[in-house]
Amino acid sequence: MTSTMATSPPPHPATILIVDDEIHSCRLLDVLLRHEGYLMQSAASGEDALALIAQRAPDLILLDIMMPDMDGYEVASILKVNPAxxxxPIIMVTALTDRSARLAGLDAGAEEFLTKPIDPTELSLRVRNLLRLKEFGDFLQNxxxxLEEQVQARTAQLQTANQELEAFSYSVSHDLRTPLSTIAGFSGLLDKEADAGKASERSKHYIARIRAGVLQMSELIDSLLSLAQVSRTSLRWENVDLSVLAKTILSGYQEREPGRVVQLDTQPELLVQGDPSLLRDVLDNLLGNAWKFSSQQPLTRITFRRESGPDGESVYCVQDKGAGFDMAYSDKLFGAFQRLHTAAEFSGTGIGLAAVHRIVTRHGGRIWADSAPGQGATFYFTLGTQQD
Structure with missing residues (x-):
């Protein structure tokens, strides 16, 4: 019983180009190398060699230095500055033996030298070694x-999948609004009847649970739509005063909870370039978190300021003295649906900071944080400039 084994096809024989204006030198090198299985070509001048190489590049060049019009140094220099x-590999073949000639050849880019008269064994070994090195270099380059093409293809696939997921998330979230509005409307009518004494205490409790669930679901849907909208919206680059935005946003929180005492320390005229709507979402999330995680303090102080980074860039900071978080879990901070506090401690969807990260990134900036449990948190972000 015989077995067969798959074998790879034999490699193509290497092509060697001899460049020499002396016919007998070309013939000698041809004879010495052809019997080893190489494909041999020859050119009588530097111009002819460059023309042949432009049509099909050889695997190695044996290049004479002393030629009329264009010498070997010039040919080597032209070849080495061209990425193609x-x-x-180039072996300089010369009758010159002085050190300056070799240094000039190295400076032009030659890898090896052979001195006339040619030693056949030395020629064979130098050609073989350089071809091996070239083969390995070609393998690495290829x-x-x-790998780069595979990475690009995979990146394109991931981008397509991410766009499809965002479109799906947007569509589903949008479609959920209609039935949720129906639930909210009818539960509101039941709530009014309960207030009029037409329902038992148990029914009132159930209605309250329904209403709370509707509010929670509405918040989640709004957050999902906001997250999906970040990538779907074209940026509008305008002048934006972050100081005014911050004061407006915090005033809205103050109106919803008039019993809390909150102080906002901010610098005036923090002017930036960016999308007004998206930058409002950034501050709304960051200031909203500072408001929420400081809720257990009788006096809340939130700071919004601009600092100068190590390289002179503007860094914007939102700082609070609230609950804070453990930096050991900071890698989860800007992921969707990631929460560093339980729902029993603080409510939320776990989507806001993911949206903030996307917005800042779309503006060419970065965002990071620093915190410790019970010692508050500081969020830092930068913004890039509009690209032409």
Whole structure:
């Protein structure tokens, strides 16, 4: 019984180009190398060599230095500055033996030297070694190109999948609003009847639970729509005063909870370039978190300021003295549906900071945080500039 084994096809024989204006030198090198299985080409001048190489690049070049019009140094220099031919190994073949000639050849880009008269064994070994090095270099270059193409293809697939997921999330969230509005409307009517004494205490409790669930679901749907909308909206680059935005946003929180005492310390005229609506969402989330996580303090102080980063860039900071969080879990901070506090401690959807991260990133900026449990939190973000 015989077995067969798959074998890879034999490699193509290497092509060697001899560049020499002396016919007998070309013939000698041809004879010495052809019997080893190489494909041989020849050119009588530097101009002819460059023309041949432009049609099909060889795997190695044996290049004479002393030629009329264009010498070997010039040919080597032209080949080495061209990315398409720079990796072709060059062996300078010369009758010159002085050190300055070798240094000039190295400066032009030659990898090896052979001195006339040619030693056949030395020629064979130097050609073989350089071809091995070129083969390995070609393999690495080709492998790197394949990996880069695979990464680009995978990135495109992930971007497409992410866009489809965002479209699905937006569509589902949008479609959920209608039935939720129906639930909210009818539960509101039941709530009015309960207030009129037409329902038992148990029924009132159930209605209250329904109403609370509707509010929670509405908040979640609004957050999902806001997150999906970040990537779907074209940026409008306008002048925005973050100080005015911050004061307006915090005034809204104060109106909803008039019993709380909250002090906002901010610098005036924090002017930036960006999308007014999206930047409002950034401050709404960051100031809203500062408001929420400071709710257990009788006096809340929130600071919004601008600092200068190490390289002179503007860094904007929102700081509170509230509950804070453990920096050991900071890698989860800007992920969707990630929460560092339980729902029993603080309500929320776990989506707001993910939206903030996307908005800041779309503006060419960065966002990070610093905190400790019970010692408050500081969120830092930068904003880029509009690209032409």
């Amino acid at each position: 031919t720079s990796n072709i 492998h790197g190109r394949i």
